[in-house]
């Protein structure tokens with residue numbers, strides 16, 4: 001098997017816009033054929049990053065290398081048309097006065113007519129959108145417009161495809177199927193892609209790598225499983241799920257808390273931040289006493305709100321087992337020790 005080759009190398013990208021650091025030393029390397037899902041809260045710099053890669057925004061510092069060629073930085077600037085980068089905008093930006101087929105052909109003006117027709121027919125066939133090709137954008141549903149926009153972005157066979165919130169305009173029901181279809185197509189074509197979203201759940205299930213961004217910086221990157229189960233930072237832990245923050249302090253080789261003791265590395269920085277997901281709590285005879293403050297049954301999931309002595313905030317516990325607990329009842333709660341997450345809280349203010 002061939003070694004993967006980095007096709008997008010983003011090195012220490014910085015860009016100030018309107019006095020804000022939209023990009024602040026952002027670095028990431030993406031392999032050929034890799035699908036990266038870039039996620040972060042609104043305003044963290046996701047769109048600016050895509051625009052810099054596409055060449056429709058400049059850099060203050062840093063360098064972008066695409067396919068081995070320096071395209072931005074060190075006084076180099078390669079024009080967007082020369083970059084072999086496709087861009088799919090959040091609102092699709094289809095031309096209203098062109099049919100679906102003409103929209104798809106739009107980026108192929110420099111090809112001769114026969115080759116262009118062939119290319120357009122090929123992508124229409126691949127996406128199974130033949131029935132839409134003579135229609136105008138206003139005659140298409142949101143899902144159909146999304147497919148035309150995708151076909152238009154893919155028609156020039158870009159080495160890299162950038163997609164800004166490509167599924168956010170779709171209904172919930174449609175979003176899942178369009179997302180799977182789009183990913184399957186990108187994989188079949190071997191396209192390297194960066195897909196932007198602000199939805200944590202979507203990020204975890206889209207693509208090979210999740211890259212979490214905050215205030216113009218990369219917080220961490222890894223597979224969806226890794227960033228969810230073993231986040232390296234408290235910011236990532238809290239971005240991808242609700243959390244219980246539990247006070248804890250060092251006691252020898254352990255972090256001691258009202259919910260028990262957890263192993264702590266000797267060199268772990270202090271103060272300690274102990275974070276526990278609602279699903280990491282369970283009821284057991286030898287747990288810590290807790291009073292049920294609230295209980296909500298949600299079909300497959302039961303949620304309990306539990307007051308524990310020594311905790312200012314009640315704990316949220318979720319389980320797929322129905323405990324049958326009643327409000328006011330005293331229960332005993334424990335933590336799956338391997339799921340307790342311990343961080344250093346000294347940088348919390350700057351990271352949230």
Ligand SMILES: Nc1ncnc2c1ncn2[C@@H]1O[C@H](COP(=O)(O)OP(=O)(O)OP(=O)(O)O)[C@@H](O)[C@H]1O
Pocket residue numbers: 017018019020021022040041042043044045046047048049198
């Ligand atoms: N043209 C501009 N002029 C001034 N400030 C800008 C400009 N473009 C972006 N910004 C600022 O830069 C920061 C990053 O913006 P950007 O649009 O890249 O974020 P984003 O993560 O894509 O947000 P969203 O998810 O809301 O689209 C924001 O604080 C934004 O207000």
